[in-house]
Amino acid sequence: MTETEFDVSDDVTAVVEDTQLPRRLKDRVYRTVEERDGVTVEQADEIAKAVETRYLDTRIDPLDPVGTVSAQSIGEPGTQLTMNTFHYAGVAEIDVTQGLPRLIELVDARKTPDTPTMSIFLEDEYATEREKAHEVVWKIEATKILALGDVSTNVADMRVVISLNEDTLAERMITPEEVAEIIEDHLGVQTVQQGATIEFGPEEPSYRDLLQLVEELRDITFKGIEEVSRVVIRREELDDGEEEFVLYTEGSAFGDVLSIEGVDASRTTCNNIHEIYRNLGVEAARETIIEETNNTLAEQGLDDVNVRHLMLVADIMTNRGEIESIGRHGISGSKQSVLARAAFEVTVNHLLNAAIHGEIDDLDGVTENVIVGKPIKLGTGDVDLRMGSTSR
Amino acid sequence: MVDVSQHELVPEHTVLDEEVLEGVLSEYDIDRTDLPKIKRTDPALPDEAEIGDVIKIVRNSRTTDQAVVYRLVVD
Numbered sequence: 001m002t003e004t005e006f007d008v009s010d011d012v013t014a015v016v017e018d019t020q021l022p023r024r025l026k027d028r029v030y031r032t033v034e035e036r037d038g039v040t041v042e043q044a045d046e047i048a049k050a051v052e053t054r055y056l057d058t059r060i061d062p063l064d065p066v067g068t069v070s071a072q073s074i075g076e077p078g079t080q081l082t083m084n085t086f087h088y089a090g091v092a093e094i095d096v097t098q099g100l101p102r103l104i105e106l107v108d109a110r111k112t113p114d115t116p117t118m119s120i121f122l123e124d125e126y127a128t129e130r131e132k133a134h135e136v137v138w139k140i141e142a143t144k145i146l147a148l149g150d151v152s153t154n155v156a157d158m159r160v161v162i163s164l165n166e167d168t169l170a171e172r173m174i175t176p177e178e179v180a181e182i183i184e185d186h187l188g189v190q191t192v193q194q195g196a197t198i199e200f201g202p203e204e205p206s207y208r209d210l211l212q213l214v215e216e217l218r219d220i221t222f223k224g225i226e227e228v229s230r231v232v233i234r235r236e237e238l239d240d241g242e243e244e245f246v247l248y249t250e251g252s253a254f255g256d257v258l259s260i261e262g263v264d265a266s267r268t269t270c271n272n273i274h275e276i277y278r279n280l281g282v283e284a285a286r287e288t289i290i291e292e293t294n295n296t297l298a299e300q301g302l303d304d305v306n307v308r309h310l311m312l313v314a315d316i317m318t319n320r321g322e323i324e325s326i327g328r329h330g331i332s333g334s335k336q337s338v339l340a341r342a343a344f345e346v347t348v349n350h351l352l353n354a355a356i357h358g359e360i361d362d363l364d365g366v367t368e369n370v371i372v373g374k375p376i377k378l379g380t381g382d383v384d385l386r387m388g389s390t391s392r
Numbered sequence: 393m394v395d396v397s398q399h400e401l402v403p404e405h406t407v408l409d410e411e412v413l414e415g416v417l418s419e420y421d422i423d424r425t426d427l428p429k430i431k432r433t434d435p436a437l438p439d440e441a442e443i444g445d446v447i448k449i450v451r452n453s454r455t456t457d458q459a460v461v462y463r464l465v466v467d
Contacts, residue, residue, distance in 0.1 A: 022455070022456035022457055023456060023457030023458075024455075024456060024457065258394045259394055265394045265395070265398065265399065266398045266399050266400055267399075267400055269401065276401070278435070279396070279435060280396055280399055280401055280402050280435060280436060281396065281402060281430075281434040281435045281436030281437070282430055282431070282434055282436075282463075283401075283402060283403050283405070283430075283436055283449055283451070284399065284401035284402050284436065287401045287403075287451075288401065290454075307454050307455070308455060311454070311455075315428070318428070319428045319429070320428075320429050321428070321429035321430045321431040321434065321463065321466055322431060
């Protein structure tokens, strides 16, 4: 791994590579050396050593209370987050929960987010041709009857009459026959289909049944994925100047979308961490938690929160191989110590249950020890130092 | 089914050999049960992984170049 894209001498490379610096910092050293022409090997060595010393100094010490530091580092800027839920995010007029409500939702590992959404990337010609991209859209966006034509009720004959719009049908690649069949399957009625008109009615003439049928008809998904109510196409510029079509959705069905032809299953993402977990596993879920919390904070101008804090949160949430929420029902609620749990929420219940089951508290954690007034096992509290007697 | 390992969010998962594992555990001075876990049903898990195996995961890290982490396969 000694090949670099920087224009520096081999000696400099050797000196820098010899340090304990991570790749990112080594690259920055190279860049600095490169920018200032005529840096000697000795000077480069000095720079590299200085950077290394600083790097080693700023690393977390053993027994540092990282969790507490993270909690404070996320909590303080968190006070500046917006409390109103709805706001159009810059992307494609799709409504996305932001600010504090979104952060809470993520940390609570809510089963479905308030505003589920997917960013669907396309492959090959689907990404470059508008028609092809539209083909994918129709496979994803849920098509209801009102999008296909007009529905009217003929009260005199007790019939529901649908006049389909043939242009829309052609565009969405569905035939009147298919529509009629789907209606029959879902409502259990006999339909009469003639050209673009479909008629049906209740078995027994009944005004209530007729209205009921219309209600049910509106809920049928004729094409696409039921959960996805809207899809927006956007043309986006790539790094290399090329353009591609990207789809943004309201509603999500990540697993279904991945297997649709034309969808790039390597970049498509969604904002529901549980769907990511189910389809891509814990590691991807961890990544998404970091990404989403980071974006939520960045959106509000709080991107100076160090990503390490968010990584710690994500690590803890995925530690047991599945997503756990932070809070009573998740991490804090499953702590070993009775006192720690009691100190968090619903104190009396925890103490009562512990008493009934005869639980024992080993006083290993922080909270318990604060409660009983012992030194906590963090920082200097965990180090035993005794004066040694030197034998002569 | 879609090949999950191709997704950019999914890092490389490989089953770790027992001998290498010993080295890792002694380096950190921990038992294998102290490692973070991964479910046996996890979609990103290699097919040959079984309960009790340790998976080596190489992430593209935000803070360093690459980060190597280990997860124990559990039920």
